[in-house]
Amino acid sequence: MTVKWMDDVLDTIDNARTEAELLARIVSTAKHLGFDYCAYGIRIPIPVTRPKIVMSNNFLPSWRQRYAHCKYIAVDPTVQHCTKSTIPIVWDEQMTRQNPQMWEEARGAGLAHGWAQSCLDGRGSGGMLTLARSNDPITAQELAANQKYMRFLVHVAHQGFLRVLTPHWQLPQEKTLSQRECEVLKWAADGKTAHEIGLILSLSRETIKFHLRNAGSKLGVHNCTATVVRATSLGLLV
Incomplete structure (x- = not known):
């Protein structure tokens, strides 16, 4: 061979x-x-x-x-x-x-x-x-x-x-997370709150919450923890 x-x-x-x-x-x-x-x-x-x-x-x-x-x-x-x-x-x-x-x-x-x-x-x-x-x-x-x-x-x-x-179990192409959504989720995975992520990224707390909600909607889950777990399981945060 x-x-x-x-x-x-x-x-x-x-x-x-x-x-x-x-x-x-x-x-x-x-x-x-x-x-x-x-x-x-x-x-x-x-x-x-x-x-x-x-x-x-x-x-x-x-x-x-x-x-x-x-x-x-x-x-x-x-x-x-x-x-x-x-x-x-x-x-x-x-x-x-x-x-x-x-x-x-x-x-x-x-x-x-x-x-x-x-x-x-x-x-x-x-x-x-x-x-x-x-x-x-x-x-x-x-x-x-x-x-x-x-x-x-x-x-x-x-x-x-x-x-x-x-x-x-892969995301359809049209539901791929944006770069910003992945960035927010990575900080959330490290235990940061929406307020803390906002300070790190120079964004408002409400903007961070918007990105978390949007990512959760794409992934079919309804809270921050579930969104982070689902994104990690799918290999989206590497």
Whole structure:
């Protein structure tokens, strides 16, 4: 595999228009890397009290149903690791001892050996790619040769799923916050009152309140705290 291969993968995934099409292209790439199965889970941060987890994979339907029914996501050590770190993790014997029933069922579904890594983008959304197969443990030699491509796929997949899955929680173009609204919200996020922000920006208190109300209206919320939280979750204040 070469830089050209990476460019081809990027072009292929960038051209996917639906979740199913995107998954099929990621599965094809995973097979080139020696894995029969792959999964991508992405966390959509809106609404804050009920963030949505979207899972897309080519696992056996029976395993998908079992994993959801038993709420294995809450005890899956790969998920626990990847929510805290972007360092890749290889399934090992110590990990499988933590929940032997789950791992025995996973092996029965063809998921005996695997690798996972998360992508935490700083905008409230985070994703995790899992690559798995039924035969042949993942060796140090294999990782030395292929892990850079596997890690590349993590980031390409994350951007692809963000593009395909999240239009419904992104702001329409006509509702984009103005530069002044973002500036006011940043100061509000730092704990400044409308009066204090007005002094900092040389604007009246009423003008600051106007910008806060306008930003809240665009974001579909009705108070300053909610406006700041929503704007931050959407990555609008970076």
